[in-house]
Amino acid sequence: MEPVLETAMRQFHQAADRIELRDEMRELLTSFKTVYQTDFPVNMDNGSTKVFSGYRVHHNSARGPMKGGIRFSSIVSLDEIKALAMWMTWKCAVVNVPFGGAKGGVICDPGTLSSSELQDLTRRFTSEIAPIIGPDRDIPAPDMGTNAQIMAWMMDTYSMEQGYTIPGIVTGKPVAIGGSEGRFEATGRGLLYVLQEHLAAEGGVRDRTVSVQGFGNVGGVAAKLLCEAGARVQYISDVATALHHPEGIDALAAFAHVQAGGTLRTWLDEHPNAAEEVAHEDVLTADVDVLVPAAVESVLTEHNAGDVRAKLIIEGANGPTTSDADAILNERGVMLIPDTLANAGGVTVSYFEWVQARQYLHWSEEQVNAELRRVMTDAYHNVISRCPLNSGGMCTQREAAQWIGVERVVEAIELRGIFP
Ligand code: NAD
Numbered sequence: 001m002e003p004v005l006e007t008a009m010r011q012f013h014q015a016a017d018r019i020e021l022r023d024e025m026r027e028l029l030t031s032f033k034t035v036y037q038t039d040f041p042v043n044m045d046n047g048s049t050k051v052f053s054g055y056r057v058h059h060n061s062a063r064g065p066m067k068g069g070i071r072f073s074s075i076v077s078l079d080e081i082k083a084l085a086m087w088m089t090w091k092c093a094v095v096n097v098p099f100g101g102a103k104g105g106v107i108c109d110p111g112t113l114s115s116s117e118l119q120d121l122t123r124r125f126t127s128e129i130a131p132i133i134g135p136d137r138d139i140p141a142p143d144m145g146t147n148a149q150i151m152a153w154m155m156d157t158y159s160m161e162q163g164y165t166i167p168g169i170v171t172g173k174p175v176a177i178g179g180s181e182g183r184f185e186a187t188g189r190g191l192l193y194v195l196q197e198h199l200a201a202e203g204g205v206r207d208r209t210v211s212v213q214g215f216g217n218v219g220g221v222a223a224k225l226l227c228e229a230g231a232r233v234q235y236i237s238d239v240a241t242a243l244h245h246p247e248g249i250d251a252l253a254a255f256a257h258v259q260a261g262g263t264l265r266t267w268l269d270e271h272p273n274a275a276e277e278v279a280h281e282d283v284l285t286a287d288v289d290v291l292v293p294a295a296v297e298s299v300l301t302e303h304n305a306g307d308v309r310a311k312l313i314i315e316g317a318n319g320p321t322t323s324d325a326d327a328i329l330n331e332r333g334v335m336l337i338p339d340t341l342a343n344a345g346g347v348t349v350s351y352f353e354w355v356q357a358r359q360y361l362h363w364s365e366e367q368v369n370a371e372l373r374r375v376m377t378d379a380y381h382n383v384i385s386r387c388p389l390n391s392g393g394m395c396t397q398r399e400a401a402q403w404i405g406v407e408r409v410v411e412a413i414e415l416r417g418i419f420p
Contacts, residue, residue: 118150215237305329
């Protein structure tokens with residue numbers, strides 16, 4: 001399988017070729033401003049001490065402080081974090097929020113850690129990366145395996161070390177300590193807004209059949225909001241269980257169950273008529289109108305892209321499609337709305353949260369969602385203006401988003417100049 005950093009680099013070079021980017025700018029934009037690795041000890045409940053490895057990577061800061069999630073997962077690697085940091089640079093530029101790109105992660109399986117082990121790991125990792133993060137420098141957020149509680153511990157640790165409360169150090173915090181209304185749902189909601197805009201001329205989202213891979217913050221929320229908007233969510237899945245119902249699954253009920261600590265397996269056990277279990281691959285090759293890969297990267301590859309039957313793919317996860325799969329899907333006429341646009345709702349509301357934190361203001365959920373819709377709609381039309389829907393395969397939405405992202409970063413670099 002194509003390594004994820006290779007996917008990110010290939011996407012960049014394809015865009016760079018089309019906009020005839022000069023070599024020194026390519027070199028700058030394929031390098032990383034800061035690569036930070038730390039091995040650190042955590043006291044475990046059984047009295048032992050275990051060493052964990054973590055990373056924080058800054059890709060580019062030309063457009064502003066750097067922004068990116070923290071991932072807790074057993075498959076975290078430095079190359080993966082680099083790819084994700086680079087995608088954050090383009091994503092922030094595509095939705096035009098004044099941030100650069102960063103990403104971080106710790107190699108661990110959060111599901112096997114107790115709450116106190118998780119808290120100690122989070123606090124020690126925060127302390128280790130404290131020299132390179134900051135509300136004006138690099139602002140972490142939740143990603144796979146992390147959540148609002150972990151952001152609260154990060155904010156508290158950083159604040160305690162500085163001696164006063166600094167709510168702008170992370171986003172995705174609980175609302176009670178300066179988090180934004182609407183942040184929890186922002187990525188899934190942003191995806192819905194983009195999809196609604198894309199389908200506006202063809203009758204909208206109502207009655208569309210949908211398949212969603214991943215049932216966490218992005219996939220679970222997206223499935224729930226799509227259900228509420230009248231779509232028929234026929235397939236959902238988490239890491240262990242894939243479900244199907246031809247009439248549509250009650251994703252609201254399933255998500256409430258998962259939010260309360262359950263899994264799709266325990267939900268199915270409690271509601272055996274709600275869906276039937278299917279193979280994981282069926283979720284990706286389902287005969288539906290819209291496929292939403294919202295779990296992990298590199299799930300659509302050269303091996304299964306030819307079997308995809310959805311007419312439209314909208315990427316909830318970062319990097320779910322390899323470059324080879326991209327080429328196959330494009331060749332087959334499958335429309336794809338790329339991650340740097342489709343899942344940018346999370347970083348957009350993170351930006352709103354950071355603005356509120358710095359001004360000690362609190363926006364209503366209506367205000368957050370209205371602003372989110374405006375930003376996502378503008379970004380969608382910007383991308384479409386660069387690669388019209390009737391372009392006949394001459395360009396893809398991914399290329400158009402990448403051109404916009406790279407051009408905006410290049411403009412910032414050129415305006416600022418190279419120090420000294
Ligand atoms: P999460 O940890 O909340 O949820 C991940 C979900 O995917 C879980 O349901 C998990 O069981 C499932 N999963 C994991 N591996 C799977 C597999 N192989 N097959 C099927 N399901 C699998 O994570 P999340 O925050 O929803 O992030 C998902 C993706 O979206 C990641 O690529 C992340 O980088 C990206 N993303 C997240 C945000 C955000 O705001 N959380 C924003 C933008 C992009």
